[in-house]
Amino acid sequence: MEESVPTKEGIYLRDSTLYVVGSRAIAKVSSALASESRAKILVILQKGPTDLEDIATLINQSKANVSSQIRKLEEAGIVRSHYIPGQRGIKKVVELTINKIVFMITPEQERGATSPAAGQESKRA
Numbered sequence: 001m002e003e004s005v006p007t008k009e010g011i012y013l014r015d016s017t018l019y020v021v022g023s024r025a026i027a028k029v030s031s032a033l034a035s036e037s038r039a040k041i042l043v044i045l046q047k048g049p050t051d052l053e054d055i056a057t058l059i060n061q062s063k064a065n066v067s068s069q070i071r072k073l074e075e076a077g078i079v080r081s082h083y084i085p086g087q088r089g090i091k092k093v094v095e096l097t098i099n100k101i102v103f104m105i106t107p108e109q110e111r112g113a114t115s116p117a118a119g120q121e122s123k124r125a
Helices: 023-033 036-043 052-058 064-075
Strands: 010-014 017-021 079-085 090-096 098-102
Touching: 010 023, 017 023, 023 036, 023 064, 023 098, 036 052, 036 064, 036 079, 036 090, 052 064, 052 090, 064 079
Parallel strands: 017 098
Antiparallel strands: 010 017, 079 090
16 A cells, blocks of 8 residues: 655655655755755765765765764755774764655645635736
């Protein structure tokens, strides 16, 4: 049985699709995507799980900065991290949790709010 598309405000991960519903959730995920560094990280992760040190080298940034960028992507549910044994200590490995993001504006009736334009058709001059 196919799951229905969520309509309640929030961020939902279903299979490999991230559903982002409502203005607050859209702002949170959009903020996570609004960085060239984070966009570069996502391009790298499309090829598969990658350790933090390799990501830092590939985008020519410090490990501390890349770690901060990854944290923002994790908070939005776009990536996840885990640790594996490394040559010296442990390595943080990052991977995409999604391959698609769907932004949805919550319908008026779901928000319980009304807008002056609700129910009116758009007119162009």
